[in-house]
Amino acid sequence: MKINPIVNNSDMNEAHRSVIVKLLQQKELCTRAEIAKLTGLTQASITKIVSSLIDMGIVLEVGSVKGEGNRRAIGLRLNSEENRVIGIKFSRWLIETGVFDISGKNYSRDSFEFDMNEDPAKVLSKLKSNIHEMLEKHKNIVAVGMAVPGPYLRQEGHIAIVTRMSKWHDVDFVKEFKDEFSRPFFIEQDANSGAMAEWWFGNHEKPMESLAYMLVGEGVGSGIVENEKLILGKLGTASEVGHMSIDVNGKRCECGNYGCLEMYCSAPVMLQRAKQEMPEIFSKKHEGRTREHEMIFEAARQGNKKALALLKEMARYISYGCVNLINAYNPDIIVIGDLMAKAGNLILEDIKNFTEERAIPELYEKTKIMISELEVDPTLYGAAAIATDRILRKPSEYLTKK
Numbered sequence: 001m002k003i004n005p006i007v008n009n010s011d012m013n014e015a016h017r018s019v020i021v022k023l024l025q026q027k028e029l030c031t032r033a034e035i036a037k038l039t040g041l042t043q044a045s046i047t048k049i050v051s052s053l054i055d056m057g058i059v060l061e062v063g064s065v066k067g068e069g070n071r072r073a074i075g076l077r078l079n080s081e082e083n084r085v086i087g088i089k090f091s092r093w094l095i096e097t098g099v100f101d102i103s104g105k106n107y108s109r110d111s112f113e114f115d116m117n118e119d120p121a122k123v124l125s126k127l128k129s130n131i132h133e134m135l136e137k138h139k140n141i142v143a144v145g146m147a148v149p150g151p152y153l154r155q156e157g158h159i160a161i162v163t164r165m166s167k168w169h170d171v172d173f174v175k176e177f178k179d180e181f182s183r184p185f186f187i188e189q190d191a192n193s194g195a196m197a198e199w200w201f202g203n204h205e206k207p208m209e210s211l212a213y214m215l216v217g218e219g220v221g222s223g224i225v226e227n228e229k230l231i232l233g234k235l236g237t238a239s240e241v242g243h244m245s246i247d248v249n250g251k252r253c254e255c256g257n258y259g260c261l262e263m264y265c266s267a268p269v270m271l272q273r274a275k276q277e278m279p280e281i282f283s284k285k286h287e288g289r290t291r292e293h294e295m296i297f298e299a300a301r302q303g304n305k306k307a308l309a310l311l312k313e314m315a316r317y318i319s320y321g322c323v324n325l326i327n328a329y330n331p332d333i334i335v336i337g338d339l340m341a342k343a344g345n346l347i348l349e350d351i352k353n354f355t356e357e358r359a360i361p362e363l364y365e366k367t368k369i370m371i372s373e374l375e376v377d378p379t380l381y382g383a384a385a386i387a388t389d390r391i392l393r394k395p396s397e398y399l400t401k402k
């Protein structure tokens with residue numbers, strides 16, 4: 001039997017530092033007395049920890065603010081501008097990057113498309129040089145986070161199977177990026193990243209025990225955060241809702257299973273169907289993949305019956321994913337995001353109605369289902385949130401002033 005070692009003093013200090021930093025991330029401005037009240041830590045240890053955080057350049061003292069009983073007290077806030085992170089969303093044909101700070105503010109965004117049949121080495125080298133450029137431009141980057149399609153095997157550093165992307169199967173992401181930038185580099189599965197972004201930066205009703213993020217884009221996946229932590233499973237691939245079978249007699253999926261959810265309601269499935277059933281809605285000139293999805297949503301908004309029927313069908317399949325998430329994880333909230341979420345109100349009511357038809361009523365009533373309202377794509381935002389979360393859990397390891 002393995003017994004967890006008793007945490008030593010430095011682990012304890014680190015845990016307390018992390019608690020205070022997370023609190024400041026949520027409250028924006030706090031006094032030492034408020035921190036004591038909210039964390040239960042003693043004034044003496046708060047004084048000590050805060051001064052070490054100030055030394056590390058993570059926390060700033062800002063003037064005096066109205067504190068307990070109207071007494072003036074020194075305000076504390078995160079030194080966000082000086083602690084920035086890069087987020088990267090790696091998807092099947094598009095790589096998006098952004099610079100954020102540890103309070104979640106976005107400073108810049110960029111993207112480039114690539115061809116899945118291109119040599120991965122070429123794409124990786126372009127991405128690396130883009131990151132080097134960003135590091136040159138923004139001097140205060142403390143970490144980089146990247147989101148990749150699932151199921152991502154975090155120990156081995158590669159993606160177990162990315163449908164329609166076989167050339168990438170053997171790419172070892174950890175090996176490629178770990179020592180490339182003299183900054184800590186964290187990799188997480190895309191839907192897990194989206195879940196973290198929604199947990200930290202989504203404007204959701206608190207308290208919240210558990211949040212499920214359902215990514216419906218190039219693929220279908222989900223990430224679950226429970227009490228600030230991702231549910232990962234043994235290899236980090238837990239909650240692969242996209243490869244849950246919704247038709248045991250359906251077509252074989254590349255993953256080995258039959259009739260996987262992803263085969264019925266991903267963005268490429270919708271696009272392929274639309275091109276067959278309503279070619280007239282697409283303009284002749286090539287305007288890029290993102291634009292093509294929008295054309296389908298626009299046609300539906302203008303009342304095109306075929307487009308509306310197709311979206312209704314997509315909503316039905318997405319709802320099967322919701323039913324499975326509700327039954328398997330009983331989340332407070334399911335947030336739907338990525339490409340398909342851009343259909344917004346065209347699909348939301350149908351998703352809710354179809355879910356209600358099949359979910360256990362008592363569970364359905366207690367589960368909120370919504371489309372992501374974040375301004376930045378949750379996966380990209382989440383890649384930054386993952387980097388932020390990891391460094392704030394161990395501030396003295398990652399944020400000590402060089």
Ligand SMILES: [Zn+2]
Pocket residue numbers: 242243244253254255256257260
């Ligand atoms: Zn599958």
